[in-house]
Amino acid sequence: MAGADKLSYVAGIIDGEGWISIKKNKPHVTRPGTQYFLELGVENTSEKLMLWLEANFSGLVYLRQPRNPKWKPIYSWKLRCSRAAALLSEISDILVIKSDRAKLALKFTETIGTKYNNIGLPNNVFTTRESMFQEMKTLNKKGV
Numbered sequence: 001m002a003g004a005d006k007l008s009y010v011a012g013i014i015d016g017e018g019w020i021s022i023k024k025n026k027p028h029v030t031r032p033g034t035q036y037f038l039e040l041g042v043e044n045t046s047e048k049l050m051l052w053l054e055a056n057f058s059g060l061v062y063l064r065q066p067r068n069p070k071w072k073p074i075y076s077w078k079l080r081c082s083r084a085a086a087l088l089s090e091i092s093d094i095l096v097i098k099s100d101r102a103k104l105a106l107k108f109t110e111t112i113g114t115k116y117n118n119i120g121l122p123n124n125v126f127t128t129r130e131s132m133f134q135e136m137k138t139l140n141k142k143g144v
Helices: 003-017 047-057 081-091 099-109 123-139
Strands: 018-025 035-044 060-064 074-080
Touching: 003 018, 003 035, 003 047, 003 081, 018 099, 018 123, 035 047, 035 081, 035 099, 035 123, 047 060, 047 074, 074 081, 081 099, 099 123
Parallel strands: none
Antiparallel strands: 018 035, 035 074, 060 074
């Protein structure tokens, strides 16, 4: 499959079976500040599809056993941070259903990159990331 075809195919898979999310890790003993990161993923019962995604776009594949033993195992492919942003920048114009999430995710990545070392995250950057996190939660909300 040629490069443009791969990008179109993965855009369709993400639109139909995937998610784009801004995740939040709350402060912890080993990590004093709140951390935000970008995650892109797909869940499906096809191991072949997940391995194809991993081979072509990197990331990691996870196996999750279903609650009901009669159901097939569920595979998850996840791509995070700069790798997720790189793929989204290539497919954001192709996405139909999740184009708004992709645009927000790419805007979110503009707040990342500066190292704040021991001074902590400036309040305005924290507020911007929290606002984007909440907006993404609203876009990804299930139901009516």
